[in-house]
Amino acid sequence: MNPRTSSLNRKRIGWGELFWSYLGLTLLSLVVVFPILVLLSASLKPAGDVFEYPPRLWPRTFSLENYQGALEKAPLLRYLWNTLLVSVGVTLGQLVTSALAAFSFARLNFPAKRALFVAVLATYMVPWELTLIPNYLTISNFKLLDSYWGLVLPFLAGAFGIFLLRQSFMQIAEEYFDAAKMDGATPLQQLRYVALPLARPAIASLALLTFLNTWNMYLWPLIVTNEPTWRTAQIGLRFFLVDQEGSNYGFVAAGAILVLAPTLIAFVLLERAFVRGISLGGVKG
Template sequence: MKSRLPINIINGAGMIIIVVIFLMPFVWMVSTSFKTLGETMTFPPVWFPDQFLWENFTKAWNSGPFLRYFFNSVVVTFGILVLQFCTIIPAAYAFARYTFKGDRFFFGLTMITLMIPPQLIFLPVYLQMSSWGLLDSLWALILPFASSAFGIFLLRQSFKQVPEELLEAARLDEASEGKIILKIMIPMAKPVLITFALFSFITHWNDYFWPLVMTTSDSARTLPLGISKLREVEGGVAWNILMAGNMILVIPILIVFFFAQRQIIRAFVYTGVK
């Protein structure tokens, strides 16, 4: 036990250092969002403001149609999630529980799309959205992400862990494939589904590139684009206002993560059917 004590101390110290490194930018953002503009420019840096200026959040919110940006972000993010669930669940079930001609080829083709960044294919997608007359609309931000190769892969691995005997018993009871998916597969894969939903939510809630390309007016723009316009507030880069805007962007993610963290842990430790 004594010989392991120094190793445990070193491991604990290393973990603390890593946590501090990752937390420092977030703490700095929170602190700066309450500072005066002068406090953001001082050197050495001031970690805690003399007084907390809640009006920074009011200025950030009133600097543009932030309610519209927020509404658009909610619609786009949850619209993508709904469409993704409608596509990845049956696709993952087919890849996991059925053998058909070309199944490996199609699954490999699906996995290849993981290596293609959205920036590489935005031009043909842009032209397609233009031909459909969907540019500068929320549909142009939703439809290109209606499915997810990562979600299919993640869910397929979870579905493969369900014993075949359980599915055969359900079929003997004359359960349809749709009922098997809804009553057996989805409940057992709930932690994985919630984990994927969180990853997808964070990705599309924070997405800046795609809304920038597909929209030209505030009526269809999302929160990240609204935050970027805060650089123009008060005739220059007001870092306190900008960080207050970033806090508005981050708070929904923290709320969602708080409620989903238990399911995320279950998804990573899940190894079989209990």
């Protein structure tokens, strides 16, 4: 942006409005970040200082004994590995199915296309809890309880991903696809070499949202995993640290930070693409 244009916009908005806007955003940021800072501080304090009075946000002495104790008390590394595999599997599956379906709805012509798209969107309005029992019975009948497949299969396709990528594909100029057709590109080649490269922000947004939602899933892993070795991080944290070490809040805080860290890292790395993809995805109907 031209610095002169930016300066004119700033004057047009008014310094007072900018000040109050930034102040409000700063306060909202503190509200969001403060609980995480308290959790991080508790995880780095020695056991006797977690409930010290007066309370201190900054530990007097830093200690990693809570992390060591949490890893010794519960197989958190195994739980984190399970969660990572499930999250990556669901994310890749949603990207593949959403891209194929979205490209079909955006660029191909076939009978009842609009009606089918409306039907797909209608599934997004159905509360997920209503499908919990049918999904569980299906997974149980296929003998997939206590397995990665049982954790992943019900979430390999979703209406939101199809809608988001369809909107993004419809923003791409028709000339790109016309040029690809003149070169003899098939629909799959158009998807691979034209649509996907030009829709990277939307793909990154879908990947981030899917990864975060899957990483933080609690109810589904709770009901389909009975053996401790198949549990995800949230379930393991609940059963082993909260139940067995509930009085040791330092262990619980350290375990929670270990579970929370990958999602924070993923969001920081993809935040810009996420915002751009969401903003581009809702322009054209």
